[in-house]
Amino acid sequence: MKTDLTDTTASKINKALVLGRRAIGTPAVGMVLTLVIVTDEENAYDALKAASDAAHEHPSRTLVVIKRVSRSPRDRTRSRLDAEVRLGADAGTGETIVLRLYGDVVDHAQSVVLPLLLPDAPVVVWWPVNAPLDPAKDPLGALAQRRITDLYANRDPLGVLQARIRSYVPGDTDLAWTRLTLWRSILAAALDQARLEVTSAAVEAEAENPSAELLARWLEVRLRVPVQRVATPGPVITAVRLGTDEGEIVIDRPEGAPATLDLPGRPTRTLALMVRPTAELIAEELRRLDADDTYAVALRGQGSGAGEGAAHV
Known part of the structure; x- marks a missing residue:
């Protein structure tokens, strides 16, 4: 079931979720987390496909946040939120909400996302592309227990890696590490x-x-x-x-x-x-929502004080 909402609000999206569940007879229970995907229009399909495949192992509410930049100067200041609410066969094993943000609301995406998070459930934010250099200080990243980035999506991955070393806080991880x-x-x-x-x-x-x-x-x-x-x-x-x-x-x-x-x-x-495909990498990351201390050791390299002897890697 798919419901399109134009120039909408978070409360109307929540109402559409409730009505959709009633229509198809699917309760909200059984979903274990909220996965927030922050991406652009070009990469949204592939990211959502990977998340949908991972949801077979981790049923979740998936929020896809697409920040649209209007070409018209007049439209850039006009805030608008469009949404697609997908349930049942259109959403796999969970719920999917695609959010397209226009105008000033682009800079306040957290105010749209916050009312749509599952109550009392962990939050994971994933940036397939254009991740912030300091994910934990990003307004959306601040909502999450885990923050997933991908160094492969950068033109200068080793330069960005240096920035991540400086900004790392527990809960950060990267798919470049998961691939290992x-x-x-x-x-x-x-x-x-x-x-x-x-x-x-x-x-x-x-x-x-x-x-x-x-x-x-x-x-x-x-x-x-x-x-x-x-x-x-x-x-x-x-x-x-x-x-x-x-x-x-x-x-x-x-x-x-x-x-x-x-x-x-x-x-x-x-x-x-x-x-391994991206879906497998995301599924692996969603299996554990605590801090990845081994990633922190690898990120900081020599001098982190975590050496353990030659036969134990």
């Missing part, structure tokens, strides 16, 4: 099997790759060794090499999902190390 989950799991398992002291390390990836930089920072803290950054043609991260007195521990993924794991004195193993 499989790499981190395989590295931890490899070191548990090998039980060797790591004396050197290198991360090989395409130039300016933010995930590679986060992985290198995390390894520097956990292994207490310098990590060399090696530029390759890609795609994304292509290899991690850990030097030991008995030989190299190598995870090599030169051309996509198939990867190999080499441990000293053991046969080569083939692994499935795929590049």
